[in-house]
Amino acid sequence: MAAGTEERTTGGAEAADAHTPIYARIQAHIRGGIASGGFRPGERLPSETQLAAQFGTTRSTVVHALQKLVFDGVVVRRAGSGTYVSEATPRTGAASASGLLASEAGIGLGAVEYRLLFFAPLAGAGRHGASPPAEGEADDLMVERVALESGQPVALEVIRLPCAVGQRVTPAMLRQHRTPDILAALDLPLQCLEGTIRCANATRRAxxxxxxxxxxxxxxxxxxxxxxxxxxQARAVVWHRPGFRLHYGIAGR
Known part of the structure; x- marks a missing residue:
């Protein structure tokens, strides 16, 4: 990144509204740098420590800011290497999950949020209709949530996460993001999404x-x-409301 460009983008960040949260200022700084050509596709961004010093904040705030950019497909994080400007077109709304060979392109046509109903070890999930855990699975975590579009329920998801993965997932992630995006943001080396689609009669709970x-x-x-x-890394069953459409896409490796 050229020195002159860095001065311009940094100056803009410092002149930002003092009432704007720091994480939002960091995001605006990076998005602005990408839009102006200061940060080029594939280019490594300043480290978390450098950004924290630049904005006078903590690394945890920087991580929070970068997490959203990862979810939006603006940047990608590489374990042990750093954060890079995405070389693909950023996601808007429904789009394929970064790093997956084949993935759902989104639940529906509009913005989706989730109502989290259950997030706890599988051993205590019997009342939610989960099958008894097999040997070695008692510590796995179960997630039950309803996907909402414009406030209306469109899908019921029951997700099982291995303990090592589930311990890194937060309720906030589960209320905002799709499962493939959550796993990708954890820097897991995802390879593929495999599944089947079938027709069934809705259970009483669904x-x-x-x-x-x-x-x-x-x-x-x-x-x-x-x-x-x-x-x-995750196993799920998703019940979709009648009349709802699925859109699939293929993401390059």
Missing amino acids: AKLLQIAPSTPVLVRDYQILDRAERL
């Missing part, structure tokens, strides 16, 4: 949460996400 009649035929997706060593 019908209640999706606000439909019991036994209504619905679209159900069963999928799992594997890393490069073919280790399971």
Whole structure:
């Protein structure tokens, strides 16, 4: 990055509204640098320590700022290397998950948020209809959440996360982001998303949460996400409300 460009983008950050949260100023600084050509596709960004010093904040605030940019596809994080400007077109709304060979392109056509119903070890999830944990799975975490579009329920997700993964996931992530995006933001070496699509009658719980009649035929997706060593990183069952469309895309490796 040229020195002159760095001075201009840094000056803009320092002149930002004092009432704007620091994490938002960091995001605006990076987005502005990319838009102006100061940060080029594939270029490594300043380190977390450098950004923290530049904005007079902590590394945790910088990480929070970068996390959102990762979710939006603006930057990518490489374990042990740093944060880089994405060489792909940033995601807007529904788009494919970074790093996956094939992934869902989004639940629907509009912005989606989630209502988190359950997030706890699988051993205590019996009342939510989960099957008894197999040997070695008792510490796995179960997630149950409802996807909302414009405030209306569109899907019920029941997700199982290995303990090592689930311990790094926060309720805030689960309320805001799709499962593939959450795993990608954790710097996991994701390889593929495998799954099936089937038709089934809605269970009583699914019908209640999706606000439909019991036994209504619905679209159900069963999928799992594997890393490069073919280790399971997530397994899920998703019940979709009738009339809802799925969009799939292929992401380059």
